[in-house]
Amino acid sequence: MTDGKFALYISIASLVTFLIVAIYGNQNRVETHKPVLEPSAPISFTNAKTIPIPERIDLAGEKVPLEIADVKERLDKELHINSYWHNNTIFLFKxxxxxxxxxxxxxxxxxxxxxxxxxxxIESGLENVDSYAGAAGFWQILKSTGREYGLEINRDVDERYHPVLSTEAACKYLNRSYDKFGNWTLVAASYNRGMRGMQNALDHQQVDNYYDLKLNDETSRYVFRILAIKQIFESPEDYGLNIDQEHLYKPYTYRYDTVRNSTDWVEYAKEQKTTYKTLRIYNPWIQDEDIRVGRNEYYVMSLPDRD
Structure with missing residues (x-):
């Protein structure tokens, strides 16, 4: 075979190969670009929109100065965060x-x-959670603070998780803070920053109210988080939340029993015709499977109402 014929055969073979690749490649390309959605399938988008700021809002009867630009903007931010954080806010209602x-x-x-x-x-979402700083319960009380305000905290018992007793302790703190500041907004901020921390900030910056203070990000947001949740709870429909009352969690119904002797909680639960798990749900302050009860001591247990 001459060099000319060989070159001709190579050219013809190359052309045939190119045509085969082009034909099948184009078929594959058409196949892989079929629409993911059927033509009739709807496409939906989140209807996100800006939220109006109330003309007036107060905390415990104390007017929020919305005429101050940064005050209005800080409330604006928290209202948007909580309005569009749907799953979290819905469970707060529940x-x-x-x-x-x-x-x-x-x-x-x-x-x-x-x-x-x-x-x-806003502290806990009304869950008995623990913080990285060691605070616990609905009111996120530190061990030292809890003991200072009368809560029992030890291996067997942690009353920071007791819904009634922890609320009583929080009230003692809040009243003491009000005695110091005479202003409920500063009381709320002091719950986050501490009474000493708030007083130091007021003294150093030479102002007399929360809204004029330059604070760390957490305390700066703190009161506005309370205000935003209050506003949303009072007018949920205005913030895009359709709260069906039938879907909300019902309060527990209780009966009570007094324990005066050291007790194994698993056995105690069986005696009360319930389970250890249920006993812990109704008494989250229990810390172990048994308890040591000293002389002249007793514990009031919350139990599911048999009715």
Missing amino acids: RASRWFPVIEPILEKNGIPNDFKYLAL
Whole structure:
């Protein structure tokens, strides 16, 4: 075969190969670019929109100065965060339905404004959680603070998790803070920053109110988080939340029993016709499977109502 014929055969073979690749490659390309959605399938987008700021809002009857630009913007931010954080905010409504009926009468009895129930809500979401700093329970109380305000905290018992006793302890702190500041907004901020920390900030910056202070990010947001949750709870529909009352958690119904002797909680639960798990749900302050009860001591146990 001459060099010319060989070159011709190579050219023809190359052309055939190119045509085969082009034809099949194009078929594959068409196949892989079929629409992912059928033509009739709808495409939806989140209907996100800006949220109006209320013309007036207060904390415990104390007016928030919305005429100050940064005050209005800080409230604006927290309203948007909580309005669009749907799963979290919905569960705040659910748990509040169970626990606000417990908390509200204790606040009233101790002379604490009802708005402070929202402080517990932003602190813990009304769950018995622990913080990295060692705070615990609905009111996120430190061990030292809890003991200072009368809570029992040891191997067997941690009353920071007791919904009634921890609320009583929080009320003592809030009243003491009000005696110091005479202003509920500063009381709320001091729950986050501490009374000494708030007083130092006021003295150093030579102002007399929360809204004129330059604070760390957490305390700067703290009161506005309370205000935003209060506003959303009072007018949920205005913030895009359709809260079906049937879906909210019902308050527990209780009966009570007094324990005066050291007890194995698993056996005790069986005697009370319940389970250890249920006993812990109704008494989250229990810390172990047994308890040592000293002389002249006793514990009041919350149990599911048999009715």
